Amino acid sequence: MDIRLSQCFIAVDDHDQALAFYRDVLGLEVRNDVGFEGMRWVTVGSPAQPGVDIVLEPPAADPNTAPADRQAVSELLAKGMLRGVIFSTDDCDATFERVRDSGAAVLQEPVDQPYGVRDCAFRDPAGNMVRFAQRRTRPA
Numbered sequence: 301m302d303i304r305l306s307q308c309f310i311a312v313d314d315h316d317q318a319l320a321f322y323r324d325v326l327g328l329e330v331r332n333d334v335g336f337e338g339m340r341w342v343t344v345g346s347p348a349q350p351g352v353d354i355v356l357e358p359p360a361a362d363p364n365t366a367p368a369d370r371q372a373v374s375e376l377l378a379k380g381m382l383r384g385v386i387f388s389t390d391d392c393d394a395t396f397e398r399v400r401d402s403g404a405a406v407l408q409e410p411v412d413q414p415y416g417v418r419d420c421a422f423r424d425p426a427g428n429m430v431r432f433a434q435r436r437t438r439p440a
Contacts, residue, residue: 305352307343310428311359311382313374315340317425318356325402326387328354337363346387354385377427384429386419392434396420399432412436 312318315333322328322344331353332343342356359382360373376382389395392410399422400406407421407429419433 307353307355308385309355309357310385310424310426311361311373311377312356312424312426312428313359313377314425315342315356318342319344321402321404321424322354322356325399325404339363380423380427380429382428384431386431386433389432389434392418392420392432395432395434399430404430 310318319330319342323330327346328344329347330342331345332341334341339358339361341358341361343353344356345353359377360370365373373382396410399420404425405423407423408419408431410418410420412418416436417433418436419431421429421431424430
């Protein structure tokens with residue numbers, strides 16, 4: 301059986317701000333931008349991974365979501381309590397500098413982790429945690 305990741309979802313409350321981050325800062329390409337029933341979904345992805353899409357979706361995208369639940373999800377998003385995503389990079393420090401220089405909120409500066417990566421973390425404009433990990437080469 302061959303199973304592969306095709307899509308993942310990140311809740312965003314402002315697609316234009318999300319695009320400024322994911323497209324303009326991170327360099328992801330926009331693959332789709334559609335509206336439906338007053339909502340908008342934007343699909344982005346790395347040119348290096350044409351088979352993996354990241355869907356930037358409204359929080360509580362189901363139109364049947366109760367207003368109180370929609371409000372609760374929006375509040376959790378604002379607190380950074382919903383989704384997180386980890387990107388791999390070949391240069392954690394350079395990625396950190398680029399993302400920090402964009403004005404993104406820094407959660408963690410680059411650090412060598414005991415589990416074999418050097419990583420850093422930010423919040424995207426909606427409050428989601430976004431991490432960047434570089435595999436460390438282990439001495440022989």
